[in-house]
Amino acid sequence: MLKDVTLGQFFPGNSLLHRLDPRIKIIATVLLIIVVFLAQNMLGYGLLILLTLLLVAVSGIPVKTILKSVKPLIFIVLLTCAMNVLFTGGENVLLDLRWSFIHLKISVEGLLGGVKMALRILLLIVDTGVVLTYTTSPIDLTDGIERLLSPLAKIGLPVHTFAMMMSLALRFVPTLIEETDKIMSAQKSRGADFSSGNLVSRVKALVPILIPLLISSFRRADELALAMECRCYHGGKGRTKMKQLHLRAADILFLIFIALFIGVAFLPGIHCSLLGITGFDFLF
Amino acid sequence: MSNGAFIKIENLSFTYKDSEGEGKKALRGVDLEIEKESFVALLGHNGSGKSTLAKIISAILLPEEGRVVVDGMTVTDEDLSDEDILKLHKKVGMVFQNPDNQLVATVVEEDVAFGPENLGIEPEEIRRRVDDAMALMGISEYARHAPSKLSGGQKQRVAIAGLMAMEPQCMILDEATAMLDPRGRKEVMDTVLRLNREKGITVLHITHHMDEAALADRVVVIDDGRVLLDGTPGEVFSKVGLMQSVGLEVLPQTELLYELTQCGLPLPDHVTDAEECARVIFEYYQSQKKA
Amino acid sequence: MSEYAISFQGVSYFYGKGTPFYKKALDGVDLNIKKGMITGIVGHTGSGKSTLLQMMNGLLEPHEGQVLLFGERIGSKQMPKRKAAFTAGLVFQYPEYQLFEETVGKDIAYGPKNMGLDQGEIEVRVREAMRFVGLPESLLEVSPFDLSGGQKRRVAIAGILAMRPQILVLDEPAAGLDPKGRAEIFGNIYNYQKSTDSTVIIVSHSMDDMAKYAKELVVMHEGRPVMHDLTKKVFLQDEMLKSIGLDVPGITAVIKKLKALGVPVSEDVFTVEEARAALLPLLKGGEDHA
Numbered sequence: 064m065l066k067d068v069t070l071g072q073f074f075p076g077n078s079l080l081h082r083l084d085p086r087i088k089i090i091a092t093v094l095l096i097i098v099v100f101l102a103q104n105m106l107g108y109g110l111l112i113l114l115t116l117l118l119v120a121v122s123g124i125p126v127k128t129i130l131k132s133v134k135p136l137i138f139i140v141l142l143t144c145a146m147n148v149l150f151t152g153g154e155n156v157l158l159d160l161r162w163s164f165i166h167l168k169i170s171v172e173g174l175l176g177g178v179k180m181a182l183r184i185l186l187l188i189v190d191t192g193v194v195l196t197y198t199t200s201p202i203d204l205t206d207g208i209e210r211l212l213s214p215l216a217k218i219g220l221p222v223h224t225f226a227m228m229m230s231l232a233l234r235f236v237p238t239l240i241e242e243t244d245k246i247m248s249a250q251k252s253r254g255a256d257f258s259s260g261n262l263v264s265r266v267k268a269l270v271p272i273l274i275p276l277l278i279s280s281f282r283r284a285d286e287l288a289l290a291m292e293c294r295c296y297h298g299g300k301g302r303t304k305m306k307q308l309h310l311r312a313a314d315i316l317f318l319i320f321i322a323l324f325i326g327v328a329f330l331p332g333i334h335c336s337l338l339g340i341t342g343f344d345f346l347f
Numbered sequence: 348m349s350n351g352a353f354i355k356i357e358n359l360s361f362t363y364k365d366s367e368g369e370g371k372k373a374l375r376g377v378d379l380e381i382e383k384e385s386f387v388a389l390l391g392h393n394g395s396g397k398s399t400l401a402k403i404i405s406a407i408l409l410p411e412e413g414r415v416v417v418d419g420m421t422v423t424d425e426d427l428s429d430e431d432i433l434k435l436h437k438k439v440g441m442v443f444q445n446p447d448n449q450l451v452a453t454v455v456e457e458d459v460a461f462g463p464e465n466l467g468i469e470p471e472e473i474r475r476r477v478d479d480a481m482a483l484m485g486i487s488e489y490a491r492h493a494p495s496k497l498s499g500g501q502k503q504r505v506a507i508a509g510l511m512a513m514e515p516q517c518m519i520l521d522e523a524t525a526m527l528d529p530r531g532r533k534e535v536m537d538t539v540l541r542l543n544r545e546k547g548i549t550v551l552h553i554t555h556h557m558d559e560a561a562l563a564d565r566v567v568v569i570d571d572g573r574v575l576l577d578g579t580p581g582e583v584f585s586k587v588g589l590m591q592s593v594g595l596e597v598l599p600q601t602e603l604l605y606e607l608t609q610c611g612l613p614l615p616d617h618v619t620d621a622e623e624c625a626r627v628i629f630e631y632y633q634s635q636k637k638a
Numbered sequence: 639m640s641e642y643a644i645s646f647q648g649v650s651y652f653y654g655k656g657t658p659f660y661k662k663a664l665d666g667v668d669l670n671i672k673k674g675m676i677t678g679i680v681g682h683t684g685s686g687k688s689t690l691l692q693m694m695n696g697l698l699e700p701h702e703g704q705v706l707l708f709g710e711r712i713g714s715k716q717m718p719k720r721k722a723a724f725t726a727g728l729v730f731q732y733p734e735y736q737l738f739e740e741t742v743g744k745d746i747a748y749g750p751k752n753m754g755l756d757q758g759e760i761e762v763r764v765r766e767a768m769r770f771v772g773l774p775e776s777l778l779e780v781s782p783f784d785l786s787g788g789q790k791r792r793v794a795i796a797g798i799l800a801m802r803p804q805i806l807v808l809d810e811p812a813a814g815l816d817p818k819g820r821a822e823i824f825g826n827i828y829n830y831q832k833s834t835d836s837t838v839i840i841v842s843h844s845m846d847d848m849a850k851y852a853k854e855l856v857v858m859h860e861g862r863p864v865m866h867d868l869t870k871k872v873f874l875q876d877e878m879l880k881s882i883g884l885d886v887p888g889i890t891a892v893i894k895k896l897k898a899l900g901v902p903v904s905e906d907v908f909t910v911e912e913a914r915a916a917l918l919p920l921l922k923g924g925e926d927h928a
Contacts, residue, residue, distance in 0.1 A: 202453045234453045237495040242735075248697050249736040252728040253797060254720070254752030271748065274738035278783070283448045290449035293405060293441040294509060295433050295465040305460035305473040392816040393787060444814075498683065525814045528683045529843050529885060555816045558888075594818030599846065599888035599910050606914040612921055621888070625895030632901050632921055 073200050078123040079313065080198040085207025087314040091321045092195045098325050099186050108182050114324060115189050122193045129197075133188055140184050147177035205229045210308060216299070223299025231287075239280065246275050352416075353517055353549045354381040354404060359413035359423075360572075361399050373399040374410070375572040383516075384547040386540070388554060388563035388580075392594035396572045397553045401521045404551075405441055406432050418516065437466060440510030442523040446502035447495075455497075455505050456481065456490040462513040473512070480511040484538055500531025504538060511542070517549040518542070524554060536562060557584070557598050561619050568595065581617035600624035640709030643805050643837040644671040644694055644726070648703035651689050655701075663689040665861035666703070671854075673708075676831050676838045678852030678869065680845070680884060685858040687809075687841050694807050694839070696722035707805070724753055727803030731810045733794030734787065742768075742785070742793050743778040749801040760800075767796035770830045772822065788819040792826075799830070805837040806830070812847070820844075824851055849873065849887040849908035857884065870906045889913050 075081075080088070102108055119129060153172025160167035195204070209226035216222040247257070250271045257268050356379040362370040373396040381387050391397045402408040404415055406422045414423045421427075422435055443449050452458035459480055463473040481487045484504045494502055503523055510518060520539065524532045536559055542548045552563065560566050566583040568576035570593040576583045584590070584597040587605035596602070600621045607628075608614050614631060618624045646669040653661045664686045671677050681687050692698040693705050696712045696719035707725050710717035717725070727749075730736070739745035743764055750760045765775060771792040777785070782793050795811065811827065812820040828851050831838045842848055848855060848869060855872040857865035859882045865872050872879070876886045876894075887908045896903050896917075903920060907913050 200453075202457065230453065231451060234451060234494070237493070238447050241495070245730065246736055248692065249730045249733065251697060252695055252723055252730070253736075253749040253801070254723055255748075256720075256752070271736075271738045275736050279735055283445075286443060286445060286448035287451070289407065290441070290443055291451060291461075292407070293436050294449075294451075294462045295436045295513065296461070297429065297433065297465065301467040303464050303467050303470060303473065305457070305464060305470055305477060307470050392818055522814075530682060530883070557817075594816060596817040596821075599913075600892050602910045603889060603892065603913050603917075606910060607917065607921065610914070610918055610922075621891035622895055625892045625899065628892075628917065628921070629896060629899045629901055635921060 074124050074128065074197050075200070076123050076198065078121060078198065079317075080118070080122045080194060082313070083198075083317055084308055084310055084314045085199050085203040086211050086308060087310070087318055088195050088199055089204075089207050089211055091318060092191050094321055094325060095190045095194065096187060099183055099190065102179075102183070108179065108186075110324070111186055112182070115186055115193070118190065118193045122198055124193065124197055129189060129192065132192060132197075133185065136184070136188060140181050143184060144177040144181040147180045148173045151176045201233045202230060205233065206306070206308070223302070227299075235283070238283075239276070242279060243272065243276060246272050351383055352380040353383040353385075353418055354379075354551070355416040356380070356400070356404075357413050357415075359400070359403065359410050359415065361396075361403060361408065361410045363399075372572055374403075376413070377569070377572070377574055379567065379574060379577075381549065381551060384543070384549055385565060386543045386550045386552070386563045388552045388560035388566045389569060390554065390557075390560055390566060390583075390595055391569035395569045395593075397569050398521055400569070401441070401519050401551070401553060404519065405439055406435055433466075437513055438515055439517045439519060440513060440515040442503065442506050442510065442518065442520045444522040444525050446499055446506060446526065449506050450494040450502060450509075453493055454490075455486060455492050455494055458494060458505055459508045459512050462509050466513065476512040476514070477508075480508040483511060483542075484508040498531060499527045500534035503527065503531065503535050507535070507538060507542075515548065517551070519551045519553070521553050522555070523552075524556060524559060532556065532559070557596060561598060568593070580619050584619055585616040587616075604628075640706065641673065642670040642706075643673045643708060644839075645669070645706040645709070646690075646693070646703065647706065649693065649700040649705060650702035651686075651693070651698065652701055662861050664693075664700070667862060669856065669863050669866065671837065671839060671856075673837050674835050675853040676828070676840060676851055677854045677856060678848040679839060679841045679856045679858060680843070680848060681858030682883060686861040687858050690858065691728060691807055691809055691839075691841060694805070695726040695728045696720075697728070724749075724801050725803060726805040726807055727798040727801050729795050729798050729806070729808040729811060731813055733797075734782075734790035736797075737782040737790060737794060740781060741779050742773070742782050745782050745793060746797045746800050749797055753801060763800040763802060764796075767800035770799050771796045771826050788815055788822075791815065791819075791823065795823075795826075803836070805839065807839045809841045810843070811840065812842070812844075820847070827851070845873070845885050845887045846889075846909070857882070870908060873908050874906060 099111060102111055119126065148169060149167070151170065151173035152168070153170030155171035156168060157171060157174070158167065158169040199207070205226055209222060212220070212222045251257075255268060255271055257265065260268070356377055359374050359377040360372070361374040362372050364370055377400065389397050389400070399408065403410050403423065404417060406427060409425060410423055414421055416422070417435060418438060420431060420435060450458050451461050456477055459477045460473050463476055468476070478487070481490055484507055486501065486504050486508055489497060489501065494505060497505065507518070518539070524535055527535065539550055539552065540562060543550045552559065554560060561580045561584070563580060566576070566578065566580050567574060568583060568590070575593060576586060576589065584601040585605070587597050587602055590597050597605070598619055601616070601619055601624070604614050604616055604618055604624060604627070608616055612631065615627055618627060646667045649664055649667040650662065651664040653663055667690070679687055679690065689698060693700060699713065705712045707717055707722055712722045713719060737745050739748065746764045746767055747760050750763050755763070768775060768777070773789065773792050773796060777789070782790060785793065791811075795808070798806065808827065812823045815823065824847055827838060827840065840852060852869045854867065855865070855869040856863050857872060857879070864882065865875065865878065873886055873890065876890060879886055889910055890908060893903060893905065893907050893913060897905060901920065903916050907916050
C-alpha cells in the first residue's frame with residue numbers, strides 16, 4: 064500500500080548527531096562531501112572510513128538499517144567500480160585478454176581506481192545519511208537551509224518562498240498519498256484495472272486517477288491559500304519564528320572536530336610529514 | 348444585555364459570476380448585527396449565501412452593494428489597505444470545512460505558531476501563546492505529532508488553537524464541523540462553546556446541524572440571499588413548516604410538538620429541549636386524563 | 639445459493655504488522671448480512687467499519703478467515719475478485735472526488751464499460767441509474783465539474799448503480815450535505831432498494847437516518863460486531879449503545895422521559911413519525927386509552 068511509504072529517511076532518535084543544530088550538520092555534510100572527492104590515497108580513505116564508522120556509532124542508528132538503505136544503490140556502485148576497472152589504463156597490467164575485437168586489459172591502477180570509486184560513493188551515501196538525512200527531521204532540514212541561505216535574501220533571492228514551498232510540500236505529501244490511495248480504491252471498485260494490459264492501456268488506466276488527483280490538488284491549493292491569508296500570512300516580510308536555532312558548545316565542537324580531521328588528513332603534505340609515512344608511493 | 352454590535356452588516360448584496368459571465372445572486376440586501384461576545388448560528392441550505400457572507404466579513408470578497416463594519420472598521424472599503432486587512436484577520440479568525448487544507452506545518456506546535464509568526468511577534472511570546480492555546484484546546488499531548496496522523500476533530504482543534512494563538516476577538520466557523528464524525532463534532536463544539544463563555548470570543552457558526560445551532564444564543568436563517576428567520580433557537584425552530592420549506596430541518600423533539608399541534612393539539616412550540624418536550628406532552632396528557 | 643448476501647467467517651485484518659503502528663482493524667469477525675433489505679452499520683471512526691466495507695468487494699483481502707458473497711468465497715473460481723467488485727458495488731465517502739470524465743454520461747458509463755458491456759446496454763444502464771438518483775437526462779452531456787456538490791454526489795452514486803450490483807454498499811452517502819440533500823439521497827437509496835429488491839448496506843453516523851431507513855443494524859466496536867439485530871431491537875438497548883459512546887435517535891430521549899413520567903407509550907418508537915402515531919391516540923382521547 065502507498066500508505067506504508069515513509070517520507071525521507073529520517074530515523075527519530077536522541078543521539079548527539081540528532082541534537083546538533085541543522086545548520087552545523089548541513090555545513091559538515093558539505094565539507095565531508097568535498098573531502099571525499101579530495102581523498103587521493105589509501106591513507107585518506109582509511110581515515111575517512113574510520114571517521115564514518117565513528118559517526119555511525121555516535122548516531123545510534125543500527126548498522127543493519129544503514130546497510131538496508133545502501134542496498135538499492137549497490138548496483139550503481141558496482142557498475143562505476145567495473146567501469147573504472149575496465150577503462151583505466153595503467154602500467155602494472157594484471158590481465159590482458161584479446162578475444163576477436165574485444166580487448167580486455169586490467170591493471171593495478173584500474174583495480175585501485177575502481178575500489179576508490181566504490182568507496183567514494185559508499186562514503187558519500189553513509190556520511191550524508193548519518194550526519195544529515197537520517198538524523199534530521201525534514202522540517203529541521205528546511206529550517207536549516209532557510210537560515211543558511213538567508214543572506215541570499217538580501218540580494219533579492221526568494222529564500223523564504225522557497226523554504227515555505229518546501230515545508231508545504233512536506234506537509235502535503237502524506238495527504239496526497241492518502242488521497243491517491245482513496246481514488247485508486249474508488250476506481251478499482253468501478254472495475255478499473257491498473258495491473259494488466261500493455262503499456263498504452265496501463266497509462267490510459269491512470270487517467271481516472273490523475274484527473275481527480277489534479278482537480279483535488281488545485282482545490283486544496285486554493286483553500287490552503289485562503290486559509291493562510293486568513294492566518295495573516297503575507298510572505299516573509301516582518302515574519303518571526305517561534306523556534307530559534309541556538310548554536311551550543313557541542314555544535315561548535317563538532318564543526319571544529321570535522322575541520323581538524325580534514326586539516327590533518329588532507330591538506331597536502333601535512334599528513335606525510337606528521338605521520339612520517341613514505342615509501343608507499345605506488346599506492347597513492 | 349446588549350454588548351454593542353461587533354459586526355454590523357447593512358444592505359449587503361453580492362453576485363457570483365460564473366465562467367460564462369452570467370451572474371448568480373448570492374446575497375440580496377442582508378441586514379444583520381452580531382453582538383460582541385455572542386454565539387450566533389447561521390443556517391441555510393447549500394447555496395443559500397452563508398459562506399459568501401463569511402467571506403465578505405473577512406474581506407476575502409468585496410460586495411457590490413452595502414457595507415460591513417467589524418469592530419469599527421469598514422471592511423467593505425475597496426481601498427482597504429493591506430495593514431487593515433491584517434488587522435482584521437488578527438481580530439476575526441476563520442475555521443474552514445476541510446481540516447486538511449488549513450494546516451500548514453508538519454508538526455502541530457509549528458502549525459499553531461504560524462499565525463503569531465506572521466504577525467511578527469517575539470519568539471518567547473509566541474512560545475507562551477502556543478503553549479497556552481494548545482492547553483486551552485486540549486492538544487498539548489500532540490504538540491510534536493504530525494497533523495496528518497490526527498483525527499478530524501483533533502485537526503480542527505489544532506486549527507482553532509492556531510487562531511487562538513493570534514488572540515482574536517471573533518471566530519467564524521465556516522461549516523467547520525461538516526466533515527467530522529459525531530465525536531469530532533462534539534469535541535469542536537465543546538471547545539468553541541467554552542471559548543465563547545470563558546474568553547468572550549464572538550462566534551459565528553455556519554452549520555447544517557440543528558443540534559449545534561440549538562447551543563447558540565441566537566439562530567439566523569439565510570435563504571435565497573436574505574435573512575429569513577432571526578431569533579433564539581426556540582423561536583426559530585418553532586417555525587417548523589418554514590424551516591422545512593427552505594430545505595432545513597429542526598430538532599426531532601420540536602418537530603414532534605409541531606406535528607402534534609398540526610393535528611389540533613394545543614401544545615407550545617418553542618421547545619428545543621427533549622426533557623421539556625416530554626414535560627409539556629405529559630402535562631397535556633394529565634389534563635386530558637382528568638377531563 | 640446462500641440465504642445471505644455477505645458472510646464474514648472468522649475475518650481478521652491488521653494494519654502495520656511488525657511495526658510500532660500495529661493495529662488490529664478486524665478481530666475474528668463472524669457476520670451474516672441478509673439479502674433484499676437495507677442493513678445499517680454504525681460505529682466510531684476506527685471501529686473497523688471502513689475495513690469491513692472494503693472487504694465486501696474484494697478491495698482488501700482478509701489476513702485470516704474468508705468473505706463470501708452469496709455463498710461463494712471471494713477469490714475462488716466462482717467469485718474472482720473482479721467479479722466481487724461488480725457484485726458488491728462500493729460507494730466511498732465523498733465519492734464525487736472520483737469523477738473524471740468530460741460528461742456526466744461518460745462518467746457513469748465508466749463502470750459498465752469496464753465490465754465489457756456493449757454500447758446499447760451501457761446507455762440503457764446509464765439512464766436507468768440517473769433515474770434512480772433523480773438526475774434529469776438533460777444532464778447527460780454536461781460536465782460533472784459544473785454541477786453542484788449534491789448533484790456530483792448523485793453522479794458518483796449513479797456510476798456504481800449503472801453496474802447493477804446485486805449488493806450496494808455506501809459509506810456515509812449523505813456526508814456534508816444539507817438536510818434536504820440528505821433526505822433526498824436517503825430517499826433515493828430507499829426507493830432503489832424497494833424497486834430492485836437488492837441488498838443495500840449503509841454506513842452512517844446518523845442514528846435518526848438509520849432509524850428511518852435501515853431494517854437491520856450492525857454495531858461495530860473495536861474491530862468486532864457487538865450487536866446485530868433488527869434496528870429497533872438494537873436501539874432498545876440504549877444503555878449498551880451509550881456505553882460504547884454511540885447515540886440513540888433524538889426522539890428516544892423524549893419517549894424515555896414520557897415513559898418514566900408514567901405515560902403508557904410503547905418503547906420501540908424511534909422516529910418522529912412513529913412518535914406522532916403512538917402519542918396521538920393517547921393525547922386525543924386521553925380517557926379511552928389511559
